[in-house]
Amino acid sequence: MNAVCDHDHLHSGLDGARLDRALSEAEARVVSAGERMTPPRRRVLSLLLESGEPVKAYDLIARFGEDGQAAKPPTVYRALEFLERHGMAHRIASISAYVACAGQEVGGSHAAAFLICDCCGVTREIDGPGQDVIAAAGAAAGYAIARTTIEAHGLCAACRDAA
Amino acid sequence: MNAVCDHDHLHSGLDGARLDRALSEAEARVVSAGERMTPPRRRVLSLLLESGEPVKAYDLIARFGEDGQAAKPPTVYRALEFLERHGMAHRIASISAYVACAGQEVGGSHAAAFLICDCCGVTREIDGPGQDVIAAAGAAAGYAIARTTIEAHGLCAACRDAA
DNA sequence: GCGTTTCTGTTATGAGATAACATCACGGAC
DNA sequence: GTCCGTGATGTTATCTCATAACAGAAACGC
Incomplete structure (x- = not known):
C-alpha cells in the first residue's frame, strides 16, 4: 500500500472458496447475533477480505460496485461501522484505513x-x-x-x- | 472536550509564569538543536500548553491570532510537524487531535x-x-x-x- | 395486512490535511 | 556590507476523510 520501497510485494487476501467460506461464516455469526448481513455489508467485508491489508475508505467506495460504479460514502461508512461493531473489521487510526479482522472466530467486539x-x-x-x-x-x-x-x-x- | 457527560471539568493547562517558563525552555532546546523557535511555532506550542489537553488542529487554526484572526491551515500544520519532530507535541490519531508533550525535559523524539x-x-x-x-x-x-x-x-x- | 423498526439511497456539507509556489528572513562566505 | 543559499512563511487551491439529514424501501412481529 505505502510505496516507501521499490521491491515487489506478495499479497495475502482471500479469494475463491476461501473468501466464500469466510463470508458465509461471517453471515452466520451476524444472523446468530440477530442482525442482517445485507448486500452492502457483505460487499464491504468481501472487499476487505480480498485485500487482506488495510484499505482506505475511499478505495472501498471506489471499488464498491462490481461494475466499477462507486458507492456513496455513507453506504460504505455505515457498513464499516456495522462490521466494526461485530468485530469483523477494525479502523487503523494511524493511517485512516480499515482492515478485516483476522480472528473472525471470536464473536463480538474485541x-x-x-x-x-x-x-x-x-x-x-x-x-x-x-x-x-x-x-x-x-x-x-x-x-x-x-x-x-x-x-x-x-x-x-x-x-x-x-x- | 468531548461532551459525553454533564458535570463540570477542571482544566489543567499552563498560564502566566509557568507558561512563559515552559516556552523559554522549549526555545532553548530548539536552539540547542540548531533550529529556530519562530513566532508561529511558539504560538502553536503556547496554545497547546495553555490547553493542557488534546486540541483539534482547526481549533488551533481558529485561535491562532491573538486578535481573533484565524491562521491558514498550513501555518499550523507546519508548526505541529515541527513540534512533533522535536518531541514537544504529539498527534493523538484516535481523535485527530494534538497535545503538548508532557515530558518536555526529554529531548528529541520519543x-x-x-x-x-x-x-x-x-x-x-x-x-x-x-x-x-x-x-x-x-x-x-x-x-x-x-x-x-x-x-x-x-x-x-x-x-x-x-x- | 399493518405498523414498527431497521436499513438503504441521496444530497449536501463539515472536518482534517497537504500540494504548489511566491516571497521573505536569516546566516555564512567573501 | 552584500551576495547567495537555505529554510520558513504566506497564500491559494485542492484533496482526503467522514457525517448530518431526510426520504424511501425492505424486513419483521403480530
Whole structure:
C-alpha cells in the first residue's frame, strides 16, 4: 500500500472458496447475533477480505460496485461501522484505513493490536499482552480504560530482507 | 472536550509564569538543536500548553491570532510537524487531535502512550512498558518496529466519581 | 395486512490535511 | 556590507476523510 520501497510485494487476501467460506461464516455469526448481513455489508467485508491489508475508505467506495460504479460514502461508512461493531473489521487510526479482522472466530467486539508494515502494507493483528499492560497502567493512574488503540509501524520480515 | 457527560471539568493547562517558563525552555532546546523557535511555532506550542489537553488542529487554526484572526491551515500544520519532530507535541490519531508533550525535559523524539479521558479530555502521557511489550511482540512476529501509536480511552478518576 | 423498526439511497456539507509556489528572513562566505 | 543559499512563511487551491439529514424501501412481529 505505502510505496516507501521499490521491491515487489506478495499479497495475502482471500479469494475463491476461501473468501466464500469466510463470508458465509461471517453471515452466520451476524444472523446468530440477530442482525442482517445485507448486500452492502457483505460487499464491504468481501472487499476487505480480498485485500487482506488495510484499505482506505475511499478505495472501498471506489471499488464498491462490481461494475466499477462507486458507492456513496455513507453506504460504505455505515457498513464499516456495522462490521466494526461485530468485530469483523477494525479502523487503523494511524493511517485512516480499515482492515478485516483476522480472528473472525471470536464473536463480538474485541481488543486488538496491529503490526503494520509501512512498506508492503501487510498487517498482523495480535492479541498479545499489549492491552493488558496499557489497561493496567491506566488503572494505576486512576483511569477506567474502555478501549485501546495500539498500532505499531515498521517493516515486516520480508520487506526488511528485500530492502 | 468531548461532551459525553454533564458535570463540570477542571482544566489543567499552563498560564502566566509557568507558561512563559515552559516556552523559554522549549526555545532553548530548539536552539540547542540548531533550529529556530519562530513566532508561529511558539504560538502553536503556547496554545497547546495553555490547553493542557488534546486540541483539534482547526481549533488551533481558529485561535491562532491573538486578535481573533484565524491562521491558514498550513501555518499550523507546519508548526505541529515541527513540534512533533522535536518531541514537544504529539498527534493523538484516535481523535485527530494534538497535545503538548508532557515530558518536555526529554529531548528529541520519543515514544509515548496516552491515557485519554473521553469525558473531560484530560490526557496523561505515560512512558510505561507499553512500547516495550508491543515492540517485543513485533520482533517475535519478524517486524522491525519503528513507531508505535498507543492510545487508551476511558474515564479518569474524577469523571468516574462525578458520573 | 399493518405498523414498527431497521436499513438503504441521496444530497449536501463539515472536518482534517497537504500540494504548489511566491516571497521573505536569516546566516555564512567573501 | 552584500551576495547567495537555505529554510520558513504566506497564500491559494485542492484533496482526503467522514457525517448530518431526510426520504424511501425492505424486513419483521403480530
